[in-house]
Amino acid sequence: KQEVTQIPAALSVPEGENLVLNCSFTDSAIYNLQWFRQDPGKGLTSLLLIQSSQREQTSGRLNASLDKSSGRSTLYIAASQPGDSATYLCAVTTGTASKLTFGTGTRLQVTL
Amino acid sequence: EAGVAQSPRYKIIEKRQSVAFWCNPISGHATLYWYQQILGQGPKLLIQFQNNGVVDDSQLPKDRFSAERLKGVDSTLKIQPAKLEDSAVYLCASKDLSNSPLHFGNGTRLTVT
Numbered sequence: 716k717q718e719v720t721q722i723p724a725a726l727s728v729p730e731g732e733n734l735v736l737n738c739s740f741t742d743s744a745i746y747n748l749q750w751f752r753q754d755p756g757k758g759l760t761s762l763l764l765i766q767s768s769q770r771e772q773t774s775g776r777l778n779a780s781l782d783k784s785s786g787r788s789t790l791y792i793a794a795s796q797p798g799d800s801a802t803y804l805c806a807v808t809t810g811t812a813s814k815l816t817f818g819t820g821t822r823l824q825v826t827l
Numbered sequence: 828e829a830g831v832a833q834s835p836r837y838k839i840i841e842k843r844q845s846v847a848f849w850c851n852p853i854s855g856h857a858t859l860y861w862y863q864q865i866l867g868q869g870p871k872l873l874i875q876f877q878n879n880g881v882v883d884d885s886q887l888p889k890d891r892f893s894a895e896r897l898k899g900v901d902s903t904l905k906i907q908p909a910k911l912e913d914s915a916v917y918l919c920a921s922k923d924l925s926n927s928p929l930h931f932g933n934g935t936r937l938t939v940t
Contacts, residue, residue, distance in 0.1 A: 719869070747926055758831075758918055758931035759870070766926060804869055806929070813858065814883055815929060817869035 717742045717809050721818035728795055729826050736790040736821045738805035743786050746808040750779050750790050753802045753820070762803075763790070795825045829853065831932035833919050839938045845907040848935045852900070852921030856930070858882075861894055861904050862918040864934070870918055876902065909939045 718741045728734050738748070747766045751759040763772045763779040765788070771780040778791040788805055804820040832851040840846050852859050857878050862870035873892065875883040878899035887894070891910070896902040906913055916934040 749928060751931075756933075756936070758833075758933045759920075759929075761928040761930065764926075764928045806869075808926075814875070815860070815872065817862075817871075819867075819869045 717807060717814075717816040719805060719807055719816050719818035721803075721805060721821050723821060724819065725822040725824075727824045727826060730795060730797060732795050732825075733791065733793050734795055734823070736792070736803050736805075736823070738788040738790070738818055740786045740788075740807045740816075742807075742809055743783050744809060745783065746813065748779075748781055748788050748805060748807050749815075750777075750788075751804045751806065753804060759804065792823075795823075797825045797827060800824050831919055831921055831930050833917075833932035833935055835935055836933065837936050837938075839940065840909055842911055842939050843908040845905065846909055846937060847903055847905045848917050848919075848937075850902045850904070850919030850932060852902070852919070853923075853930055856921035856923045857899070858922050859896055859902050860920040860929070861902070862920065864916045864918055866915070873904070873917075906937075909937075911939050913937060914939045 722737045749764045750762045753759045765772045765781045776793040781788045802820045802822045806815045806817045859876045861873045864870040873887045874894045876896040879896045894904045918934045920931045922929045
């Protein structure tokens with residue numbers, strides 16, 4: 716059974732700092748890994764999708780890496796802004812039925 | 828492109844009552860998911876549809892939860908009767924291909940009193 720863990724559970728940084736969020740998974744036989752952002756009271760917004768054959772994906776100030784063999788992914792946020800404050804979740808897709816398993820998320824607060 | 832639509836946004840019911848949630852996925856998306864998200868936790872898959880067929884409902888409490896996706900488009904999720912521990916946000920998501928991003932609706936926040 717796939718298990719996804721995210722560390723840390725919560726993080727507070729001052730504006731302008733670069734930061735790294737971590738995601739680990741137990742079954743390395745994944746199809747892809749996706750990072751999401753969730754604002755309070757909202758659904759999830761897809762940030763980056765990394766296929767199993769890829770090592771990283773970039774979008775603006777966000778960079779996600781994937782090391783499938785070690786079961787790890789990181790989300791790097793450069794020059795953080797208060798608008799980045801949200802909960803960040805990672806999810807892996809496994810199995811022939813494209814089953815998605817989520818981590819519990821990292822709650823990020825960027826302070827002025 | 829219109830996003831995943833869900834209704835209602837909020838629902839408050841008493842325990843043992845029934846409730847239904849509705850989801851309209853993005854047009855053309857064959858795969859539809861219902862997730863339950865309890866406060867402070869990641870979403871937990873309840874049921875996955877491929878067109879109008881069920882792919883995975885292993886974590887759906889079938890004694891009280893049911894879901895259908897008639898005609899392979901809209902879907903409804905029903906709880907009957909509700910328990911206090913069903914208080915959560917119910918999220919609907921859809922995607923087209925197996926390796927494409929998942930798109931979520933804004934969810935329905937259910938409070939059972």
